[in-house]
Amino acid sequence: MHDMSHAQAAHHEPTGFIRKHVFSLDHKVIGKQYYGLALAAVLIGMFLSWLMRIHLGWTNYPIPGLELLSKNGAPGNVMTPEFYLQLMTMHATIMVFFVLTTAPFAAFGNYFLPIQVGAEDMPFPHFNMMSFWVTFVGFLVLVSSFFVPDGPTLGGWTQYAPLSAVGKVSGPGQGLGVVLWATSIAIFCVGQLLGSLNFITTTLDMRTRGMSMWRLPLSAWAWFITSVMGLTAFAVLMPACILLILDHVAGTSFFVPSNLVINDQLQPHSGGSTLLWQHLFWFFGHPEVYIAIVPGMGIVSHVLVTNMRKPLLSHRVVVYSMGALAVLSYMVYGHHMFLSGMNPVSSLAFSFPTLVITIPSTILVLMWLGSLYGAKLRINSASLFSLGFISMFISGGVSGFFLAQPSTDIMLHATYFVVGHFHMVMGVAAMFGIFAGTYFWFPKMFGRMMNETLGKLHFWLSFVGTYCIFMPSTILEWPETYAVTRRLWTTTHSR
Amino acid sequence: MGKFVAVTIVVIAIVSAIPILRHTWWMAEDISTHGAPIDEQMSETMAEAGISFLASQIILAYFIWRFSGSRPGEKVKHFPGGAKAMVWAAFLLVGTEVLALGVFGVKAWANIYFTPPAANAMPIQVQAGQFAFYFRYPGPDGTFGPLHADLINEGTQNFFGLDQDHDQDSKDDIVTAEMAIPVNREIHLLMHAKDVGHSFFVPELRVQQDFVPGLDVTLHFTATKIGRYEIVCTQLCGLGHYNMKAYLNVKSQPDFDDWLKKQAALQ
Numbered sequence: 001m002h003d004m005s006h007a008q009a010a011h012h013e014p015t016g017f018i019r020k021h022v023f024s025l026d027h028k029v030i031g032k033q034y035y036g037l038a039l040a041a042v043l044i045g046m047f048l049s050w051l052m053r054i055h056l057g058w059t060n061y062p063i064p065g066l067e068l069l070s071k072n073g074a075p076g077n078v079m080t081p082e083f084y085l086q087l088m089t090m091h092a093t094i095m096v097f098f099v100l101t102t103a104p105f106a107a108f109g110n111y112f113l114p115i116q117v118g119a120e121d122m123p124f125p126h127f128n129m130m131s132f133w134v135t136f137v138g139f140l141v142l143v144s145s146f147f148v149p150d151g152p153t154l155g156g157w158t159q160y161a162p163l164s165a166v167g168k169v170s171g172p173g174q175g176l177g178v179v180l181w182a183t184s185i186a187i188f189c190v191g192q193l194l195g196s197l198n199f200i201t202t203t204l205d206m207r208t209r210g211m212s213m214w215r216l217p218l219s220a221w222a223w224f225i226t227s228v229m230g231l232t233a234f235a236v237l238m239p240a241c242i243l244l245i246l247d248h249v250a251g252t253s254f255f256v257p258s259n260l261v262i263n264d265q266l267q268p269h270s271g272g273s274t275l276l277w278q279h280l281f282w283f284f285g286h287p288e289v290y291i292a293i294v295p296g297m298g299i300v301s302h303v304l305v306t307n308m309r310k311p312l313l314s315h316r317v318v319v320y321s322m323g324a325l326a327v328l329s330y331m332v333y334g335h336h337m338f339l340s341g342m343n344p345v346s347s348l349a350f351s352f353p354t355l356v357i358t359i360p361s362t363i364l365v366l367m368w369l370g371s372l373y374g375a376k377l378r379i380n381s382a383s384l385f386s387l388g389f390i391s392m393f394i395s396g397g398v399s400g401f402f403l404a405q406p407s408t409d410i411m412l413h414a415t416y417f418v419v420g421h422f423h424m425v426m427g428v429a430a431m432f433g434i435f436a437g438t439y440f441w442f443p444k445m446f447g448r449m450m451n452e453t454l455g456k457l458h459f460w461l462s463f464v465g466t467y468c469i470f471m472p473s474t475i476l477e478w479p480e481t482y483a484v485t486r487r488l489w490t491t492t493h494s495r
Numbered sequence: 496m497g498k499f500v501a502v503t504i505v506v507i508a509i510v511s512a513i514p515i516l517r518h519t520w521w522m523a524e525d526i527s528t529h530g531a532p533i534d535e536q537m538s539e540t541m542a543e544a545g546i547s548f549l550a551s552q553i554i555l556a557y558f559i560w561r562f563s564g565s566r567p568g569e570k571v572k573h574f575p576g577g578a579k580a581m582v583w584a585a586f587l588l589v590g591t592e593v594l595a596l597g598v599f600g601v602k603a604w605a606n607i608y609f610t611p612p613a614a615n616a617m618p619i620q621v622q623a624g625q626f627a628f629y630f631r632y633p634g635p636d637g638t639f640g641p642l643h644a645d646l647i648n649e650g651t652q653n654f655f656g657l658d659q660d661h662d663q664d665s666k667d668d669i670v671t672a673e674m675a676i677p678v679n680r681e682i683h684l685l686m687h688a689k690d691v692g693h694s695f696f697v698p699e700l701r702v703q704q705d706f707v708p709g710l711d712v713t714l715h716f717t718a719t720k721i722g723r724y725e726i727v728c729t730q731l732c733g734l735g736h737y738n739m740k741a742y743l744n745v746k747s748q749p750d751f752d753d754w755l756k757k758q759a760a761l762q
Binding site for chain 1: 500507544545569573577581585597608647690692736738
C-alpha cells in the first residue's frame with residue numbers, strides 16, 4: 001500500500017492541448033478516451049447488426065445505399081453471402097473487443113479505480129496512455145479491413161482454422177482481411193495487458209492509508225478481478241494471433257494440417273493442428289465472457305448499494321463469487337468444443353465445471369435479490385438498468401444449462417439458441433452494466449446531470465426491445481422440425 | 496415506476512415460459528436408437544431451467560414491487576437468515592441440480608461416444624468440402640480404397656481422390672451425393688474433411704459432429720424410421736455455408752439394396 005505523498009507525486013499536470021486532451025497521462029482523460037472509443041465502436045457495430053437483420057428479414061431485396069459500403073459485397077444494393085458473413089464477423093469482433101471489453105473495464109476502470117482506492121493516478125501513466133492509443137490503433141486496423149480489395153474476413157469472431165489460416169483461397173477476405181483482423185486483435189491484446197498491469201498494481205499498491213482490500217467498493221473489486229483475468233487471457237490470445245499471422249505471411253503451418261484440397265488444389269501445408277487454434281482461442285474466449293460481464297456485476301452492485309440505501313447482503317460473498325467465476329472461467333472453456341472432435345471424455349471433464357459455475361452465478365443473483373429485500377429502492381435510470389441487468393443475467397444464465405451439457409448441446413450447438421443465450425447473458429447484460437454506470441457516473445465524469453426522462457425512455461426501449469429480440473431467438477427458434485442454425489445468409493432448409 | 500417494472504418482468508417471464516411449458520416448439524421427432532436419453536435430458540434441463548427462471552424473475556419482480564419508492568417512515572430491513580442462508584441454498588439447490596444433470600447427462604453422451612459400433616455396423620464415409628457433402632460406400636469387397644489428396648478433381652468427379660486404376664480396394668467403391676441407409680441397421684460413419692472445418696447435423700437423428708481437417712472422426716447410429724431427412728453443415732465454412740446441405744434417405748433394406756445397385760451402375 002502506498003502513502004498519500006507518493007500518490008500525489010504521481011499526479012501529472014497537463015502542460016498543453018496535446019498533453020491534456022490527446023496524449024494525456026491523466027487516468028480520467030484516458031478513461032474518457034476509452035469511453036469515446038467504445039461509443040464510436042458500438043455505433044459501428046450496431047449499424048452492422050441493423051444491416052444483417054434487415055437483410056435476414058428481406059433477403060434478396062436491395063438495401064438502399066448498401067453498395068456505397070462495398071461495391072463487390074452488395075452489387076445492386078443486394079447483400080451477397082460473403083458480405084453478410086463479413087458484416088457478422090466485424091459486428092462480433094467490434095462488439096466483443098472494442099465495446100464490451102473497452103467500456104465497462106478500461107473506460108470506467110481507468111476513470112474510477114484510482115479515485116476509489118484513493119490514488120492520484122495509475123502507477124504507470126505512460127503505460128496507461130500507451131494502452132489507450134494501442135487499442136485505438138488496433139481499432140483502426142480492424143476497421144481498415146473494410147477498405148482493402150477483398151474486404152474484411154468472413155470467418156466469424158472465432159476465426160476457426162484452417163478457414164482462417166489457408167489464405168484467400170478459402171474465400172473473400174480470408175487473405176489480407178484475416179491478417180488485418182489478427183493484427184488488430186494482437187495489438188488490442190497489448191493494450192489490455194498494459195491496462196491490466198496498471199489496474200492490478202493500482203489496486204494492490206496504490207491504495208491510500210486505511211483503504212484495506214475489504215474496504216474497496218465492489219466495482220473496484222470487479223475491475224481488479226477482471227484485470228487478473230485479462231492478464232492471463234490476452235497473454236494467450238496474442239501469441240495465437242501471431243501464429244495465425246505467420247501461417248499467412250511466413251509459410252508456417254501452425255493451424256493447417258496436410259492434405260487439404262481447396263478448389264482442386266493441394267495446399268502447401270503440413271503438420272499443423274486445427275484444434276490447437278480452438279484450444280488457444282477458447283482459453284481466452286471463455287474468460288473473455290467474464291471479462292465483459294464481471295465489471296458489469298461490480299458496477300451494478302455499486303449502483304444498487306447507493307439506490308437501495310442499504311449495503312449488500314454480503315460484500316465478501318459477492319467478491320468471493322466474482323473470484324470463483326474468474327477461476328472457473330479457465331476450466332470451462334472446452335464447452336465451446338463439445339462437438340469439435342476433441343476426446344469425448346474431455347467434453348465431460350469440461351461439462352462439470354461449466355455446471356458448477358452456476359453456483360457462484362446463483363449466489364450473486366441471490367445476493368442481489370436478498371439485498372433488495374427490505375430496501376428503500378430509488379427508481380432512476382441507473383437503478384433501472386441495474387435491475388434490468390439482473391433480469392437479463394437470469395434469463396441468459398438459465399439458458400446456459402442446456403449448453404453446459406454435451407448431450408443437450410448436440411441439439412443446440414451452432415443454432416440461434418446460442419445466439420439468444422450469449423446476447424442476453426454477456427452481450428446485453430454487459431451493455432446494461434455500461435448504461436447503469438453511465439447514468440450513475442456521468443455527473444462525476446462530465447460535471448452535468450443527464451436527462452432522467454430520456455434515461456427512462458432509453459431503459460424501456462432497451463429492456464423490452466432486448467427481450468423481444470433475444471427471447472424469441474432462444475425459444476422460438478428452438479429446433480422444431482429443423483434446427484435454425486446460425487451464421488446463415490439465408491435459411492435454405494427445405495421443410 | 497417500480498411497480499410497472501415489476502409487472503413487466505412478470506409478463507415477460509410468463510409469456511416466455513408458456514411456449515416452453517406447452518412444448519409449443521420442441522425438437523424434431525427422434526428417429527434414432529440413442530436419442531431417448533438426450534430427449535429425456537433436454538426435458539429435465541428444461542424443467543430445472545424453467546423453474547429457476549420463473550422463480551428468480553418473479554422474486555425479483557416482487558421485491559421491486561414491494562421495496563421500491565420512498566415509503567416514508569419505513570426503515571430498511573435485512574433479509575432474515577442473511578447471506579449464509581443464501582449461500583447454503585445456492586450450494587444445496589443448485590449443487591444438487593447440477594450434480595443430477597451432470598450425472599444423468601453422462602449416460603446420454605456415453606451412448607454415442609463411449610460404446611464402440613457393432614462389428615456388423617455398415618461403414619459409410621462422408622467427406623465434407625466447400626460446400627457439399629459426398630458419401631462413399633465400400634462396395635461388395637467391404638473395404639474402402641485409399642485416398643489420394645492430389646487426385647481430387649471436381650471436374651472429373653473424383654471427389655475423394657480415388658485411384659481406381661491402381662487401387663484394387665477402390666475399384667468397387669460407390670460415391671454418391673446423397674446418403675441412403677437401411678432402416679434399423681447400425682451405421683458406422685467415417686467423417687473426413689477435404690478442406691476446412693464443417694459439421695454434420697441431422698436433428699432427427701440426434702447427431703451433430705464437426706469434421707476436423709487432419710483428423711478423421713467417427714460416429715455410429717441407427718435410424719428407426721423410413722423417410723428423407725436433411726443434413727446441414729453447422730460449422731462456418733465460407734461464403735456458401737448457408738447452402739451446404741445434403742439428404743439422408745432412410746430406406747427399407749430391399750429399397751436400400753436396389754438403390755445401392757443403381758448407384759454402383761452409375762459409377
